[in-house]
Amino acid sequence: MFANLKDDTSIEEILKNHDLKSLLYQFSVKQLAEENIIFLDEYHQIKNFIETKDEDLQNDLRIKLNGLFSNFIEDSSQYALNIPDATKTDALKRWKEQTTKETPLSAIFSILDETYKHVRDLLKTSSILPFAQELKQATKNAIKVVIIGAGFCGTLVARLLDKYKAFQVVLIDRKPVFESTPYSIMAMVDPDLQEKILLPLDNLLKNGVFIQGHVTKLRSNSVDVNGTNIPFDYLVLGMGSSYKSGIKAQNWSVNYRKKNYLESFEKIKEAKKILIVGGGTGMSMFTT
Structure with a gap:
């Protein structure tokens, strides 16, 4: 690295x-x-x-x-x-x-x-000189963990391992922020929530590294990201799931996501009737 x-x-x-x-x-x-x-x-x-x-x-x-x-x-x-x-x-x-x-x-x-x-x-x-030498030695001896996907699973594992010097953590995601999917539904009816549910990933780890990019090749001991090969001892796959709806953004720009929330808010505000199917996160949206 x-x-x-x-x-x-x-x-x-x-x-x-x-x-x-x-x-x-x-x-x-x-x-x-x-x-x-x-x-x-x-x-x-x-x-x-x-x-x-x-x-x-x-x-x-x-x-x-x-x-x-x-x-x-x-x-x-x-x-x-x-x-x-x-x-x-x-x-x-x-x-x-x-x-x-x-x-x-x-x-x-x-x-x-x-x-x-x-x-x-x-x-x-x-x-x-001693800093460079110590860093290289620490990097050489550390257990290298690559985590693909910065959702709930990926960020949790990254933060837990990041506390220990024995691990060298690399977190990879296409988005520059962590987004709380359950709360994203609530943000559609309360745009003010968007600032609370978008967490910048570049400040997440103190010792590890976050890389915004797309994994283009996966091998038994390394991955390719943004044209760079990153070796690992352990690999965590935490890409999550995808929906047909726009609940999970396909565009990874933070500004685009915020505009998306506002557009949903305006559509909901103008609607005369709203049908909510599902009593889980749907109820959270209804009560917001």
Whole structure:
């Protein structure tokens, strides 16, 4: 799964990868000063939007920038970085003397250039190599479990196994969200429920990985997804069932699904008579 991770992979490349970044955070707690990772992560997040023209976003970034100085540069902070005194003194002086409400964000951001270079170089020489080696070893030794289908069964198994380091979980589904089918019926008469029954899958696992895609080939020890071969020790098939009705969406776009709920709601609202066949989930729809 992390075949592209090399011993000389840069910190920037790791921070751009959600899964690698999550693992690096875990590694930093036991192997290095985690404030270094937090600083670089927040630095990159600000950098991605530093040229924005949106005033609200500019205000948010200004607050975040000030937070970088107060949280990581000032000596009184519990997250103060271990950087040379000259770098720290210069950064604090320029921040306090040159920063006003009118100062461009890019100018404030540039004050952190030397701090960033020092922390990046520190991690490059002392941390990335052992991190890459530990990750590869852990990946090699872990029991690889591939789960196809992120319905009730698939997500339950994924979350249970994800708690244990002995397992390396890969969850695969064509949809980017978990959708509660019983509640989807209720959402047809109460569109406000849609936000509660659509759970983003990319945030479901802390240690495992979610892949949105379609399995194109199944072998005895691996599957092909989105052109990538993923090996496994165990395979869980949890694709569920399909209905002729539109209760289970065939289009996997979240926006499309939400529009589908609203369309059903409008049709039901305009109907003069409604026939419900079945007293299970049908009663839930009737009483909503």
